Amino acid sequence: MSSKTIGQLHKELKEIIEWFEGSSETDVDKAIKKYEKAQIIAKELKTKLDGLDNKIKTIEV
Amino acid sequence: MQKDSLDGAASTPHTSRPIHHTPYTLDDGYYTGETLRVSEALTLINDTLEQTIPAIIVEGEISGFKVSQGKWVFFDIKDEDSTLNCFMPVFGLNVPLEDGMKARVLAVPKLTKWGRFSLTVKQVELAGEGSIKKAYQILKKKLEGEGLFEASRKRPIPEFPEKIGVITSSAAAGWQDFKKLIDERWAGLDIKQVNVAVQGIDSPRQIIKATEYFNQSSSPVDLIVIVRGGGSIEDLAGFNDEKLVRSITASRTPVVVGVGHENDETLASLAADVSAATPTHAATLIVSDKKDFLDSVDSDLHFLSGKISQHVVDLRSVLGDADRAITDYFRNYAEQFDFIIKRLSAYDPKAILSRGYALVKEANGGNITKGSDIIVTTEKQLIKAKVQEVK
Numbered sequence: 001m002s003s004k005t006i007g008q009l010h011k012e013l014k015e016i017i018e019w020f021e022g023s024s025e026t027d028v029d030k031a032i033k034k035y036e037k038a039q040i041i042a043k044e045l046k047t048k049l050d051g052l053d054n055k056i057k058t059i060e061v
Numbered sequence: 062m063q064k065d066s067l068d069g070a071a072s073t074p075h076t077s078r079p080i081h082h083t084p085y086t087l088d089d090g091y092y093t094g095e096t097l098r099v100s101e102a103l104t105l106i107n108d109t110l111e112q113t114i115p116a117i118i119v120e121g122e123i124s125g126f127k128v129s130q131g132k133w134v135f136f137d138i139k140d141e142d143s144t145l146n147c148f149m150p151v152f153g154l155n156v157p158l159e160d161g162m163k164a165r166v167l168a169v170p171k172l173t174k175w176g177r178f179s180l181t182v183k184q185v186e187l188a189g190e191g192s193i194k195k196a197y198q199i200l201k202k203k204l205e206g207e208g209l210f211e212a213s214r215k216r217p218i219p220e221f222p223e224k225i226g227v228i229t230s231s232a233a234a235g236w237q238d239f240k241k242l243i244d245e246r247w248a249g250l251d252i253k254q255v256n257v258a259v260q261g262i263d264s265p266r267q268i269i270k271a272t273e274y275f276n277q278s279s280s281p282v283d284l285i286v287i288v289r290g291g292g293s294i295e296d297l298a299g300f301n302d303e304k305l306v307r308s309i310t311a312s313r314t315p316v317v318v319g320v321g322h323e324n325d326e327t328l329a330s331l332a333a334d335v336s337a338a339t340p341t342h343a344a345t346l347i348v349s350d351k352k353d354f355l356d357s358v359d360s361d362l363h364f365l366s367g368k369i370s371q372h373v374v375d376l377r378s379v380l381g382d383a384d385r386a387i388t389d390y391f392r393n394y395a396e397q398f399d400f401i402i403k404r405l406s407a408y409d410p411k412a413i414l415s416r417g418y419a420l421v422k423e424a425n426g427g428n429i430t431k432g433s434d435i436i437v438t439t440e441k442q443l444i445k446a447k448v449q450e451v452k
Contacts, residue, residue, distance in 0.1 A: 020364075034365075061276040
């Protein structure tokens with residue numbers, strides 16, 4: 001699992017989606033590579049959200 | 062009072078001497094002990110007050126409210142039987158006060174150098190629904206006039222916050238609800254909670270201090286959340302404190318306020334970047350539901366998969382177009398070729414011969430004259446002959 005935050009991973013996923021939405025390229029190889037990257041990101045997001053707990057600390061000031 | 066003591070006091074040096082609290086004993090109706098100057102007596106009384114009553118909370122009705130020189134506030138706080146004088150600097154006044162309002166003051170009792178007993182007020186909290194509502198309207202109008210509640214001042218909160226600063230009471234039901242919902246909805250958050258009083262006269266000061274703590278922290282949070290569950294109008298009065306409202310609008314970090322129930326409106330909520338109706342509502346505004354989020358990620362992947370299929374379809378379409386273009390080109394070329402062939406065929410001598418004509422040539426390529434040898438070509442025969450006559 002990478003050290004990227006959920007926000008960073010989600011941003012990368014959105015960039016891939018934007019590429020697909022805006023691209024007029026018909027380079028299927030490139031599209032497949034981007035799709036594979038999106039799959040990895042999705043898996044990592046799931047791992048993080050399912051595996052991590054929230055840390056709560058009470059402090060007095 | 063014993064005369065000797067008075068005489069003794071008169072002969073005693075008055076400056077910078079220690080003031081002894083003892084012995085001040087009563088002896089057959091006479092006081093014995095050291096005689097003090099007036100200022101020393103005042104100091105002694107104030108010291109005694111400070112030790113025995115360092116602070117006091119008094120509730121009563123405000124009367125004689127006035128601001129002097131724009132710097133000092135004077136008023137009386139009274140009940141049916143008694144009145145106490147109150148004093149405070151203007152900048153310390155955190156709620157609008159008017160005569161007739163019911164209020165609680167947190168104050169230090171003090172005897173002034175003019176011998177007048179007064180309360181030096183540190184905090185004021187309104188009491189009674191009527192006073193609170195009236196003060197609320199006055200302050201709301203004032204702060205609206207300054208533009209503190211303008212939508213243009215509101216800042217967005219991060220879509221995926223990682224560090225959250227929560228200001229609430231550890232014992233508050235609202236905090237428990239908030240935590241529970243946050244845990245259900247999202248993961249991986251680093252939450253720091255500052256434990257403060259969420260009602261009572263000192264509540265605004267504690268919340269302001271906690272807000273400052275998060276704003277000045279070397280490990281800044283992505284947003285600050287102030288939460289408290291429902292309560293009476295008096296319980297929530299601290300969230301209408303002017304200083305608290307100003308500290309929220311001055312916060313460098315975006316602030317979410319989720320105080321009270323659905324219909325409770327506080328000035329702190331109006332000043333917040335994001336106002337939530339309740340603590341649990343605040344939790345839903347701060348973080349997404351992870352199940353919904355992961356479902357949307359799946360939808361994104363599905364969308365991408367569809368896009369790839371579309372890419373393939375598009376590619377096939379491009380190849381099909383190319384195929385048709387090439388076919389059309391060659392078909393056109395062939396048609397042109399046929400046309401040329403047909404045109405050429407029309408000039409083919411053999412075609413003429415096939416229609417029964419014959420081609421006659423002088424055998425040696427010269428002119429045909431009488432006696433010339435000639436070659437006659439028909440469709441099927443080559444005939445050698447001699448010319449008998451030329452006309």
